[in-house]
Amino acid sequence: MKVVILAGGFGTRIRDVPEDVPKPMxxxxxxxxxxxxxxxxxxxxxxxFVVCLGYKGSIIKDYFLNYQNLSNDFSLxxxxxxxxxxxNHSIENWDITFAETGLNSNTGARLYKARQYFEMDDFFAxxxxxGVSDIDINELVKFHKSHGKLMTVTGVRPPARFGELEIExxxxxxxxxxxxxxxxxxxxxFFICSRKVLDYLSPDDTLIFEREPIESITRDGQLMIFKxxxxxxxxxxxxxxxxxxxxxxxxxAPWKKx
Numbered sequence: 001m002k003v004v005i006l007a008g009g010f011g012t013r014i015r016d017v018p019e020d021v022p023k024p025m026x027x028x029x030x031x032x033x034x035x036x037x038x039x040x041x042x043x044x045x046x047x048x049f050v051v052c053l054g055y056k057g058s059i060i061k062d063y064f065l066n067y068q069n070l071s072n073d074f075s076l077x078x079x080x081x082x083x084x085x086x087x088n089h090s091i092e093n094w095d096i097t098f099a100e101t102g103l104n105s106n107t108g109a110r111l112y113k114a115r116q117y118f119e120m121d122d123f124f125a126x127x128x129x130x131g132v133s134d135i136d137i138n139e140l141v142k143f144h145k146s147h148g149k150l151m152t153v154t155g156v157r158p159p160a161r162f163g164e165l166e167i168e169x170x171x172x173x174x175x176x177x178x179x180x181x182x183x184x185x186x187x188x189x190f191f192i193c194s195r196k197v198l199d200y201l202s203p204d205d206t207l208i209f210e211r212e213p214i215e216s217i218t219r220d221g222q223l224m225i226f227k228x229x230x231x232x233x234x235x236x237x238x239x240x241x242x243x244x245x246x247x248x249x250x251x252x253a254p255w256k257k258x
Contacts, residue, residue: 001123001124002050002117002119002121002124002125003038003041003046003048003049003125004049004124004125004126005127005129006052006110006112006126006129007022007023007024007034007036007053007060008023008052008053008101008102008110009054009129010054010055014235014236014238014241017241021056021226022055022060023130023235024037024060024129025056025059025063026098026235028235028244028245028248033129033132033235034060034129036255037129038094039256039258040133040135040137040255042092043137044136046237047092047095048094048095049094049095049096050096050117050124051097051099051115051129052111053099054100054102054103054104056102057100064098068091072085072086072088072091073086073166074086087211099114101113101114104205107207107209107210108204108208108209108211108212109202109204111126111198111201112201112203115201119198123144123194124192124193125141125190125193126169126193127191128234130234130235131232131234132232132233133154133156133230133231133237134231134232134257135154135189137186137190139226140190140192144224147224149222149223149224150196150197150220150222150223151193151194151197151214151223151224151225152191152224152225153187153188153225153226154188154189154190154191154225154226155187155225155227155228156185156228156232157184157186158184158186159232159233170181174237179189185227187210188232199214200216200217201213
């Protein structure tokens, strides 16, 4: 099963991050969030990716073309250009297809334009390039195959907007900086799709996957929800950027299961 990642959106407006950086390349720690998402899947042995590119796609390509040198210690002989990697040398066993899906394409059009790289598979995973979770991908796939419908969306609790105080009388005994909301479900991405989902798409650049295609799939009774009660978080604001980085930097990133 291939993992399709929508990574073609425009740059970020997150403070302290240059506006011309594509959102999937915003770093958590020393690695872009796109790398973290791919590690989530590869932790469950899903190592074949189709990355749908758009805005500044060359930055994403360059990162992975140079990934081995960026991620490892090595010696370089400037005369012979020979590179010798050190003992801590490691490399991901990923098969990545970089699909140029247009600068101004919406999500449905991006998926349609990249379909040639996964349409022969019975199933494909689909997610966005800007959110992380501690989701069990194997359980998600198992759930999808169990119900026989065309598509599964991972439902998550939306992160609460404000911190939560735990009190006894007038004494604060606990402070939760970013609690999960207790009611309601939203789409957290991390879809599993059967091949026939592609029949709902078209090459129209204005096609938004989350609107007409998913609405049609829903009307046809073909969309199921996998309820994930664990950690999920997008990176849409400076506050979220800082939160995800702080979790990573102190070694408490819930999505890091590798």
